[in-house]
Amino acid sequence: MHGGGVVTGVGGSWRTPLLMALVVLVGVAAFGWPFLASPGSELGQMGHTNDASFLFVGLMTLMALVLLAEMSSGGVDAKTVAVLGVLAAAGGALRVLSAGTAGLEPMFFLLVVAGRALGARLGFMLGALALLASAFLTAGIGPWTPFQMIAAGWVCMGAGMLPRASGRAERWLLAAYGLFCGLAYGVVMNLWFWPFMGDSAPAGAGYLPDAGAATNLGHYAVFYVTTSLAWDLPRGLLTAVLTLLASGSLLRALRRSLRRARFDAVGEFADAR
Amino acid sequence: MALTPHSRLPRLLHPAAWWVWGVGLAVAASRTTNPFLLLLVVAVAAWVVLERREAGTTNALAAFLVVGLVAIGLRVVMVSLLGGGVTGRVVLVRLPEVPLPDWTSGVRIGGPVTLEGLLFAVYQGMQLAAILACLGAVNALASPRRLLRYVPATLYEIGTAVVVALTFAPQLVEDAQRVRMARRLRGHSPRNPAEVGRIAIPVLVGALERSLDLAASMESRGYGRAVHRTARSIRLAGLLTLVGVGGVVVGLYGLLDGTSPLVLGLPTLLLGVTCAAAALLVGARRDPRTHYRRDHWALPEWLVAASGTVPALVMILAGARHWDGVVPRQVPAELPAVPLLLVAAIAVAATAAVLAPVPPLLARSRATARTPSEPSRELVRR
Known part of the structure; x- marks a missing residue:
């Protein structure tokens, strides 16, 4: 019985998916503008200085806030707040504990499994909040935080949107998803600062504002393979292995706790005689 | 001075x-x-x-x-x-x-x-x-x-969840260390990758149990209480959000595409940003909560x-x-x-x-x- 989650609030039922779709579009532009901007466009011009990077830091901050506000509008009850807070604390604690071990972030294991148990909407909130909490815990707030929040929210939301499965099939599904996410998160997260490197990127691996999309894609592939793959692949593998080994019992435990949190007595007032 | x-x-x-x-x-x-x-x-x-x-x-x-x-x-x-x-x-x-x-x-x-x-x-x-x-x-x-403490009231629940997370995280680390110590005393090797799962489950289940207690105590003290926002204000905020983010998308398209008219670029983007920011503030305008010792x-x-x-x-x-x-x-x-x-x-x-x-x-x-x-x-x- 995945999906549903603990939220009892109504409102924004059609608005939230629409808003999410729009924010995905903004995200595609924010992460992928080095490939999308046509030469001579305004963003292509901004690519010469660091203006575009700053623009998107501001935009992504606004998007994260707006999305979280919309998702929590219509009332999020105290139980949801508490469950989200505690799971985000677990994610943040895992990130703090694993700081220093290059790329081996067991946090993704928790995000994938909890996102699966919580469903898409709460999953997104959990992913974003877990990243924010860990940034607060390590006093590491910076321009990367909104990008990380939204990307981790997507990771967690995706787990909630995977097709229904149970038992061993679900475990393999989640493990494959974990491997994919460990890599994809790295690919996407490198993009936000890659244009920022400017000319100091290695030859043949830097962002060229006036070159076409194909050249820049090739350069980015070189950049990613030479600098980041060695970090992202272990992370994806670790997530997959942990999910295979432990997701079954963790999912059961999470779902049982979430069911307990879902009781909801709606009070009704009758007219006084 | x-x-x-x-x-x-x-x-x-x-x-x-x-x-x-x-x-x-x-x-x-x-x-x-x-x-x-x-x-x-x-x-x-x-x-x-x-x-x-x-x-x-x-x-x-x-x-x-x-x-x-x-x-x-x-x-x-x-x-x-x-x-x-x-x-x-x-x-x-x-x-x-x-x-x-x-x-x-x-x-x-x-x-x-x-x-x-x-x-x-x-x-x-x-x-x-x-x-x-x-x-x-x-x-x-x-x-x-x-x-x-300064998040607008529209983000109040999110802010509360973050505060809960920040309060709970040190406790969770302590819990995890305790469970790990107990398992080591029983002769389990901490280097086994499956061990992470075995530690995570008791820690998380315990944390979720505690979160229900926390929710009960929050509810009894009036935290996490949904603010009585009128349906109109919610609808207005939702509409502003959609228009704003839509404007941002159109503006970004204008910025990315070299051939589109200039109006489609930065002006539309700024308009969208203004609308989206206004949506965050519309709901926060009539915040009935009182605040404890605001900074000057x-x-x-x-x-x-x-x-x-x-x-x-x-x-x-x-x-x-x-x-x-x-x-x-x-x-x-x-x-x-x-x-x-x-x-x-x-x-x-x-x-x-x-x-x-x-x-x-x-x-x-x-x-x-x-x-x-x-x-x-x-x-x-x-």
Whole structure:
């Protein structure tokens, strides 16, 4: 019985998916503008200085806030707040504990499994909040935080949107998803600062504002393979292995706790005689 | 330096003022690759942290500085091994070059290392390190947690969840260590990867149980209570959000596409941003909650925020006008000029170390450290 989650609030039922779709579009532009901007466009011009990077830091901050506000509008009850807070604390604690071990972030294991148990909407909130909490815990707030929040929210939301499965099939599904996410998160997260490197990127691996999309894609592939793959692949593998080994019992435990949190007595007032 | 009697009392500066100051300084650093100006930015940030960081808080600046140094080192290593965008004339060393097939056009491994290329890598690395130092300084001066008190009411639940997370995280770490210790005493090896799952489950189940208790106690104290927002205000906020984000999408399309009319670009984007920001505030306008001991926003806050904004504005202007010394010439390598006006602009940010009130705990520890025979620096300065 995945999906549903603990939220009892109504409102924004059609608005939230629409808003999410729009924010995905903004995200595609924010992460992928080095490939999308046509030469001579305004963003292509901004690519010469660091203006575009700053623009998107501001935009992504606004998007994260707006999305979280919309998702929590219509009332999020105290139980949801508490469950989200505690799971985000677990994610943040895992990130703090694993700081220093290059790329081996067991946090993704928790995000994938909890996102699966919580469903898409709460999953997104959990992913974003877990990243924010860990940034607060390590006093590491910076321009990367909104990008990380939204990307981790997507990771967690995706787990909630995977097709229904149970038992061993679900475990393999989640493990494959974990491997994919460990890599994809790295690919996407490198993009936000890659244009920022400017000319100091290695030859043949830097962002060229006036070159076409194909050249820049090739350069980015070189950049990613030479600098980041060695970090992202272990992370994806670790997530997959942990999910295979432990997701079954963790999912059961999470779902049982979430069911307990879902009781909801709606009070009704009758007219006084 | 008597501003007002109030400003001299030890108190914490409003966290937003520190963030404006730090972001301003970071923007200034992002506009220049002049190593002397960047060093000055780092020095200003470090001095203000030394003078006005509350006693007993973690010093995030040190960690950020280490990361910045690593960034410089990484760039230098990468440029020497893989070459860079700057091709200079003065060859320092010639590394053995690995022949690569044709399809890897542009990529090279080894080859000549030029002075200009190395200097450029160092300058770029220093720029990143200076930006990081500014952010580290702000993280040290005003704990971002204190900003949580100023989230608009539309984000109240989210803010509460983050506060819950921050309160619970240390407990969870403790729980995990306890469970791990118990399992080690029973002879289980902590190196087994399956062990992570076996530790995670009791910790998480315990945490979720506690979260239900927490929810019950929150509910009984009126936390997490849904605010009575009228359906109209919710609908208005939702509509504004959709229009705003839609405007942002259209504006971004205009910016990405070179052939679209100019109106579709930045103006639409700004309109969208305004709408989306308004949506956050519409719901927050009639917030019925009372607040416990809000921070003041008085003269020192204005002054500190302004002292951070001045270098940002001057550097943006200098960059746009291509003043001498903002972006030093790379080829041929030369000693960058140090324009006095820019130095003065960055030095304005250092006045925050004097303009901001002393934090209370720091003031107390300074007062106790003060001995009659040795007057403190505070007294000398006055």
